[in-house]
Amino acid sequence: MARYIGPKSKIARRFGEAIFGPDKVLESKAYPPGQHGPNQRRNKTSEYGLQLKEKQKAKYTYGILERQFRTLFKKANSSKGVTGEVLLQLLECRLDNVVYRLGIAPTRSAARQLVSHKHITVNGSVVNIASYSVRPGDIVGVREKSKSLEVVSNSLASHRGGQYSWLEWDSAALSGKFLNRPERTEIPENIKEQLIVELYSK
Template identity: 45%
Template sequence: MARYRGPKNRIARREGIDLGLKTPGSAAHANLMKRLKITPGMHGQKRKRKPSDYGIQLREKQKVKRLYGLLEKQFKNYFAKASSHTQNTGEVLLSLLERRLDNVIYRLNLAPTRTSARQFVTHGHVLVDNKKVNIPSYSVRAGEVISMKPKFLETPVVRQMLEIKDASLAAWLSKKGPVGKITRLPKREDIAEAINEQLIIEFYSR
């Protein structure tokens, strides 16, 4: 499966936000947060040029693409699918991205990052309605139950996630112990990250 394999801190600093690529509480995450606003590269702190409209649109597209851990072709396919709907393209795009199985595992607080959630799925540890699904891009549907294989629940990283009691949960999900459920499909207001989807529409409409 194709995916980005380069420096994770670098792309987070390039976008200027925490993309959820490092485990919160880890030394690596703390180091990232200290340098988050410093643009990568030798002259990162000196770059003060005003971006063009195209540059602003590009950065927003790159930010969202990297937030969900997608490559350009994958992201463009999601946009094409969203564009074919009669509803608001931007809202449909974000809903499709949120419904990815790897993102759902992350939103259910069963994995510390989307990257680790993707690994859980591809390694066959995730169940949808008690059936193994190893495709990270699988689009969940309302009413489906998400769980993990009992043996995998004993791994340290999952046990640590389950011990977190005050973690926030997206409004379109419910959870009891290690089992989550898709109570409804995600809406625009359910997404906590600061995203301007209109800029993405403008980028692909050039």
């Protein structure tokens, strides 16, 4: 199972955003990594550079590598609707992302681990594929044997329910219903998806 396992704070500093969640390093070092980071001259980035940076940001944010990302783009490009918006919707439909959005896990990487270790169910059946595409009406929950996991209880304790309009959380059953694909205005990620479309359209 391919995933990025390198230094996350360095990546977050490169983009100047806490794309992996709250980061104390980013707060104290709000400049690019490297020995010249604090004094780095801001040269004008090319159009291609901006497009590539946006694609990389999206990939790191959702925790997927190039092959999966390109496959999702092709699927979005052949679907009805605005390609960039459909791409973000497909990313939001990934099971690991839904688990994160529901507050079952504190980060997407933690959500991915819960899924791969068979702690998560979809419509009552265990699903251990992080890229599984959740459909409207699906119920995503915590497996009965896993409800006492410390990482789950701690995450839910610090999570504010009802944060996302396309998800409905049942605190008693520790499960959430995926109501519909979110509109672009509802997705909080700071990603300029049109730049990604332009990059792949070359």
